[in-house]
Amino acid sequence: MGLELYLDLLSPSCRAVYIFARKNSIPFDFQFVDLLKGHHHSKEYVEINPLKKLPSLKEGKFVLSESVAILFYLCRKYSTPSHWYPPDLHTRARVDEFMAWQHTAIQMPMNKVLWIKMLIPMITGEEVPAQKAEQTLAEVKNSMRLFEEKFLQDKMFITGDDISLADVVALVEMMQPMGGNYDVFLSSSKIAEWRMRVELAIGSNLFWEAHDRLMKLAEWDCSTLDPLVKERICELLQKFK
Amino acid sequence: MGLELYLDLLSQPCRAVYIFAKKNGIPFELRTVDLLKGQHHSDAFVRVNPLKKVPALKDGDFTLAESVAILLYLSRKYEVPDHWYPQDLQARARVDEYLAWQHTALRSSCTRAMWQKMMFPVFLGEQVPPETLASTLTELDRCLELLEDKFLKDKDFLAGPHISVADLMAITELMHPVSAGCQVFNSRPKLAAWRQRVEAAVGKELFQEAHAVVMKAKDLPPADSAIKEKLKPSVQVLLHSFPPDMPFVELDTNLPAGRVPAGLEKRLCAATATILSKPEDRVNVTVRPGLAMAVNGSTDPCAQLIISSIGVVGTAEENRGHSARFFEFLTKEMGLGQDRPPRSQGRLPGGSGSGGKNIGLDAWRPGF
Numbered sequence: 379m380g381l382e383l384y385l386d387l388l389s390p391s392c393r394a395v396y397i398f399a400r401k402n403s404i405p406f407d408f409q410f411v412d413l414l415k416g417h418h419h420s421k422e423y424v425e426i427n428p429l430k431k432l433p434s435l436k437e438g439k440f441v442l443s444e445s446v447a448i449l450f451y452l453c454r455k456y457s458t459p460s461h462w463y464p465p466d467l468h469t470r471a472r473v474d475e476f477m478a479w480q481h482t483a484i485q486m487p488m489n490k491v492l493w494i495k496m497l498i499p500m501i502t503g504e505e506v507p508a509q510k511a512e513q514t515l516a517e518v519k520n521s522m523r524l525f526e527e528k529f530l531q532d533k534m535f536i537t538g539d540d541i542s543l544a545d546v547v548a549l550v551e552m553m554q555p556m557g558g559n560y561d562v563f564l565s566s567s568k569i570a571e572w573r574m575r576v577e578l579a580i581g582s583n584l585f586w587e588a589h590d591r592l593m594k595l596a597e598w599d600c601s602t603l604d605p606l607v608k609e610r611i612c613e614l615l616q617k618f619k
Numbered sequence: 620m621g622l623e624l625y626l627d628l629l630s631q632p633c634r635a636v637y638i639f640a641k642k643n644g645i646p647f648e649l650r651t652v653d654l655l656k657g658q659h660h661s662d663a664f665v666r667v668n669p670l671k672k673v674p675a676l677k678d679g680d681f682t683l684a685e686s687v688a689i690l691l692y693l694s695r696k697y698e699v700p701d702h703w704y705p706q707d708l709q710a711r712a713r714v715d716e717y718l719a720w721q722h723t724a725l726r727s728s729c730t731r732a733m734w735q736k737m738m739f740p741v742f743l744g745e746q747v748p749p750e751t752l753a754s755t756l757t758e759l760d761r762c763l764e765l766l767e768d769k770f771l772k773d774k775d776f777l778a779g780p781h782i783s784v785a786d787l788m789a790i791t792e793l794m795h796p797v798s799a800g801c802q803v804f805n806s807r808p809k810l811a812a813w814r815q816r817v818e819a820a821v822g823k824e825l826f827q828e829a830h831a832v833v834m835k836a837k838d839l840p841p842a843d844s845a846i847k848e849k850l851k852p853s854v855q856v857l858l859h860s861f862p863p864d865m866p867f868v869e870l871d872t873n874l875p876a877g878r879v880p881a882g883l884e885k886r887l888c889a890a891t892a893t894i895l896s897k898p899e900d901r902v903n904v905t906v907r908p909g910l911a912m913a914v915n916g917s918t919d920p921c922a923q924l925i926i927s928s929i930g931v932v933g934t935a936e937e938n939r940g941h942s943a944r945f946f947e948f949l950t951k952e953m954g955l956g957q958d959r960p961p962r963s964q965g966r967l968p969g970g971s972g973s974g975g976k977n978i979g980l981d982a983w984r985p986g987f
C-alpha cells in the first residue's frame with residue numbers, strides 16, 4: 379500500500395492536493411470520502427483522521443492532515459520542480475505568507491459564499507438574510523482586492539514568472555463560489571487573466587476534471603442528506619440570522 | 620537599518636515571534652504597534668503591512684506579514700537549531716500540520732475567550748451575553764481536547780521530543796484565555812506538564828517577559844470613548860458565538876402519563892439548559908410515558924434518560940457530573956428512589972453524522 383490520499387473534490391483543499399499530485403505524476407490511491415454523505419464523520423474515517431477533515435494523506439503508518447502541510451510534504455518527498463516552492467529565501471517567504479493568510483482571508487469567505495448562495499437555501503429551503511449575505515460578499519471583495527494589491531500585483535504569478543503552490547491554492551479556493559454560480563473573477567480583469575494563466579499552467583483538462591464535482595453541485599439531490607448533518611446545517615443557518 | 624519586528628505583545632502571534640527571535644539571539648529593532656490605540660491602521664504601518672495586522676517584519680526593503688511565514692523566514696535566515704523547524708520529513712510535516720490547523724481552530728477560540736471574558740467587559744465596558752461566552756468556552760474546550768489528543772498525544776512536544784515553532788505558537792495562544800482568568804491548565808494535567816516543558820525550554824524569564832503585557836491586560840483602565848469608537852467596528856466580530864449545540868433529551872418511562880408530573884418536559888428543558896450550560900431555546904425534550912419497558916429483566920416502574928448533543932458534550936468525568944445532576948432532578952420530580960447509583964455511559968454514535976457523545980443514565984426504579 380503506497381501513498382493514499384483521502385479526498386472529496388468538493389473541497390478546495392482537496393482539489394489543491396489532487397491537482398498538485400496529478401500534475402507532478404505522483405502515484406497515489408484516490409480514497410473517496412463523501413462529504414455530502416457525511417462520511418468524514420464515519421467511524422472508519424475518524425480512525426484515520428480524528429480531526430474529521432479532508433484532505434488526509436496516509437503513507438504506511440504516517441497520517442497527515444492539512445492541505446498546506448500535505449503540499450509541502452509532497453514537494454519535498456517527491457522532489458518536485460523548484461518553482462512550486464522556490465528555495466530563494468524571500469520568494470519562499472511570499473509563498474508561506476500567502477499560505478498562512480489564505481486560511482481566514484480566502485478559504486473561509488469563499489466557502490461561505492457557496493453556502494449562502496446555494497447550499498443553505500437548497501438544504502433548509504430558507505434564504506440567508508440579505509444583510510448577512512452582503513457582509514460576506516463584501517468580505518470576499520476586500521480579500522480579492524488585497525490579493526491583487528499585495529500578492530499578485532503586476533506579476534504573472536504570485537511569486538513572479540512561474541506558477542507555485544500559492545497560485546494553485548488561491549485559484550481552487552476562488553473557484554468555490556462557482557459551485558453556486560457566483561463568479562468572483564468578474565470584478566477584476568487582472569485576476570481574471572491570472573486565473574487563465576494558472577488554469578493553462580496546470581492544464582485545462584486536469585483543472586476541469588478536478589472541478590467537475592463542484593460544478594455539478596447544483597444537480598445534487600439533497601434529500602439523501604443524513605438527517606443529523608441536515609440538522610447541523612440548520613444550526614449553521616441560525617448563526618447567520 | 621537591520622531587522623525590524625513590528626509587534627504588540629498583547630497579540631498571541633507577536634509573542635511567538637518575539638520569544639523565537641530573543642531565544643535565538645536574533646538581533647532586531649522592536650517597533651511597537653499599539654493595537655488598542657489602532658496604530659495598525661496608521662499610514663506608516665500600512666506601508667509595512669497592507670494587511671494591517673501584527674506581527675510584521677521589515678528586513679531592508681523586504682517586508683513580510685503572517686507569524687508563520689515570519690517564523691520560518693527567521694529560522695532559515697538565521698540558521699537556528701534544527702529542532703525549531705526540523706529537516707526530517709515527517710517531523711517537519713507535523714509542525715506544518717499544526718501551524719496550518721491553528722489558524723482557524725485555536726486562534727479563533729482563544730481570541731474570543733479572552734475578549735469576551737475580559738476585554739469587552741473590562742476595557743470596552745460592554746457586557747457579553749452569558750450564552751455567547753458559554754458557547755465560546757465550550758469551543759475552546761473542544762480545541763484544547765484536540766490539541767491534547769490529536770497533536771500532543773504522548774509526546775513531550777507537539778512535533779516530537781524537542782520544542783519547535785509549533786509549541787511557541789500553541790503556548791502563546793493558550794496564555795490568551797489564561798490572562799482572562801480561564802483555567803486552561805487546571806483540569807488538563809497533560810497540557811500543564813507540556814506547558815512546564817515549553818516554559819523551561821524557552822526560559823522562564825523570557826517567557827514571563829513576553830507575557831507581561833497580556834497578563835496585565837485585566838488591569839487596563841477602561842477605554843475612553845474615542846478609543847471605543849475606533850476599536851468597536853473591528854472587534855464586533857469577536858462577539859459572534861459559535862453555533863450552539865442542540866442537546867436532545869429523551870425520557871422514557873413505563874409510568875402511565877397520568878403518573879408523570881404535569882409540565883415535566885418544560886422543567887426538564889430548563890434543568891438541561893442549566894446543567895449543560897446551553898441556552899434553553901436550543902434544548903429539545905421528549906417525554907414518553909406509558910411505554911412497555913423491562914429493565915434488568917423487571918417490569919417494575921422505571922425510567923431511562925438519554926441526553927445527546929451534536930458536538931462534544933463533555934469528558935467522561937464531566938458526563939458523570941452531569942448524570943448526577945440529572946439524576947438529582949428526576950429523583951425530585953418523579954419521587955424516584957434508587958436501587959443502585961446511576962452510571963453514566965459515554966458512547967459515540969457509530970456511522971455518519973454527528974460525532975457527538977451520549978450520556979446514558981442507568982435506568983432506576985422508583986421508591987414508591
